[in-house]
Amino acid sequence: MRASFVFSEVVTGLRRNITMTIAMIITTAISLLLLGGGLLVVRMIDNTKELYQDKVEVNIYLTNDVSASDKECRADPCRGLRSQLESDPAVERVEFENRDQAYERFKRIFEAQPELVKLARPEALPSSFNVRLKDPDRPEVIIQTYKGKAGVDSIGDQSQFLDRFFSALNGVRNATFFIAGVMAVAALLLISNTVQLSAFTRRTEVGIMRLVGATRWYTQLPFLLEAVVTGIVGALVAIAMLVGAKLAFLDDVLAQPIKSGVVKSVEAGDLAFVSPILLLIAIVISAFTGYITLRLYVRT
Amino acid sequence: MIRLEQVSKVYKTSTRPALENVSVQVDKGEFVFLIGPSGSGKSTFLRLLLREEVPSKGRVYVANFDLTRMARRRVPRLRQSIGCVFQDFRLLANKTVAENVAFALEVIGKPRHTIKKVVPEVLELVGLEGKAERMPHELSGGEQQRVAIARAFVNRPLMLLADEPTGNLDPDTSQDIMLLLERINRTGTTVLMATHDHSIVDSMRRRVVELDLGRVVRDDARGVYGVGR
Ligand SMILES: Nc1ncnc2c1ncn2[C@@H]1O[C@H](COP(=O)(O)OP(=O)(O)OP(=O)(O)O)[C@@H](O)[C@H]1O
Numbered sequence A: 001m002r003a004s005f006v007f008s009e010v011v012t013g014l015r016r017n018i019t020m021t022i023a024m025i026i027t028t029a030i031s032l033l034l035l036g037g038g039l040l041v042v043r044m045i046d047n048t049k050e051l052y053q054d055k056v057e058v059n060i061y062l063t064n065d066v067s068a069s070d071k072e073c074r075a076d077p078c079r080g081l082r083s084q085l086e087s088d089p090a091v092e093r094v095e096f097e098n099r100d101q102a103y104e105r106f107k108r109i110f111e112a113q114p115e116l117v118k119l120a121r122p123e124a125l126p127s128s129f130n131v132r133l134k135d136p137d138r139p140e141v142i143i144q145t146y147k148g149k150a151g152v153d154s155i156g157d158q159s160q161f162l163d164r165f166f167s168a169l170n171g172v173r174n175a176t177f178f179i180a181g182v183m184a185v186a187a188l189l190l191i192s193n194t195v196q197l198s199a200f201t202r203r204t205e206v207g208i209m210r211l212v213g214a215t216r217w218y219t220q221l222p223f224l225l226e227a228v229v230t231g232i233v234g235a236l237v238a239i240a241m242l243v244g245a246k247l248a249f250l251d252d253v254l255a256q257p258i259k260s261g262v263v264k265s266v267e268a269g270d271l272a273f274v275s276p277i278l279l280l281i282a283i284v285i286s287a288f289t290g291y292i293t294l295r296l297y298v299r300t
Numbered sequence B: 001m002i003r004l005e006q007v008s009k010v011y012k013t014s015t016r017p018a019l020e021n022v023s024v025q026v027d028k029g030e031f032v033f034l035i036g037p038s039g040s041g042k043s044t045f046l047r048l049l050l051r052e053e054v055p056s057k058g059r060v061y062v063a064n065f066d067l068t069r070m071a072r073r074r075v076p077r078l079r080q081s082i083g084c085v086f087q088d089f090r091l092l093a094n095k096t097v098a099e100n101v102a103f104a105l106e107v108i109g110k111p112r113h114t115i116k117k118v119v120p121e122v123l124e125l126v127g128l129e130g131k132a133e134r135m136p137h138e139l140s141g142g143e144q145q146r147v148a149i150a151r152a153f154v155n156r157p158l159m160l161l162a163d164e165p166t167g168n169l170d171p172d173t174s175q176d177i178m179l180l181l182e183r184i185n186r187t188g189t190t191v192l193m194a195t196h197d198h199s200i201v202d203s204m205r206r207r208v209v210e211l212d213l214g215r216v217v218r219d220d221a222r223g224v225y226g227v228g229r
């Protein structure tokens, strides 16, 4: 196999069908970009879940009069609740937070918005038990036991909020995967079409090659490589766009939630994880499509 | 060298067989004319030898290859031992004369230094020295056919198949091409040529195989085109 021959054939082929080549690169790139975006969302969900895994708490908020009168949790019903929680087998750890402590925490969280802090007064915040569960996935046990007990005002379940948050992320992920799939079909058809067109424009050459006894590798490898090369270029474009997106706006948009520890950011490591996958998928799909097309439409 | 045994060929899309019960043997170094009216099966005959087509019945042997049993991946090997020229030259318009000839070697993976050496040699053999850098459209029809012959012969095939190689040429130019084919034949290469050209066949006095409606109707060792045609 003469590499220089095949290489020059590939270059001529790509240049001859330059418009098709560009269309092919764009569709491949967009399809891979969406796929890559979807994969990054998956990574983000995983990372964020990890972040929350051991922090999920159930907050049992106490009524206003208990919050006001019993700041140290010395009397019933507060004391009774605390001892019941401490001996509850589903509970790992209980922390009592009175309204002054809650106010301090509130001030810390909203440091950046002093006007909000000014509006809030400690009297508006309830005391609470922050309960960490042995099994963070089953908060309903606690909710059922303590709901409506004397002194309990309401029970906040963070995992409910997280579930909604994650299902929103899952929706985003599914949507990108779906669009990526549709675009992939378009890319596939374009690749197939381009290979056929390429083979057609070079039918004289191919005819002569077959006549003088060139093997299938020689006659078909250039077409196959054309498809693979555009696939690779498309993947590189997609990767560049992902990196660009991260630098240009993703970091900014997520800056606040990342700082307050709500979500994990998309990191260089995530891109490094996704990029080779995109490249590999591009190569496999373009080579496969090219091969099948040659098999079906081009005589050997 | 070439042997057809009771070969019939029926194309899928036609009812009449293109070849019917044809048995012909051609030995190494022979020069054979394949003649007959249009549609008599001459091109089909040649395509069977190249394994562009497979026979519907019978056996085809070319240079120790049994074409009827041959695996597809071995076809290139067969074709590398056969040179081919056609009425329409089939040159690559965007390559020079030398590049056209070199192309035939490049695509079968011959090393560059071999190509560099043999291309000028074969161009000299066909009388095109000094025109190596011309483009095909800068050549006369006869010269273009010489390039095609050079390309067919550059890999020193065992046999040369020519399908009406003089069909597009005037009588004088045709004569030159025939001299060239004779010269190639004298190197020991078997030449099989399909033609309509009476005067060429008559002047050469070589073996003539005549086809009519797919059947061999004549096989003369030193024939003429035939009377009354
Ligand atoms: N690919 C094909 N499919 C169907 N029928 C074909 C095909 N090629 C040739 N034929 C038929 O087979 C018969 C022989 O054709 P062939 O081309 O071998 O004749 P020929 O002797 O070369 O004619 P000519 O002198 O005009 O070139 C004709 O009837 C033709 O119509």
Ligand SMILES: [Mg+2]
Residues within 6 Å of the ligand: B042, B043, B044, B163
């Ligand atoms: Mg013919």
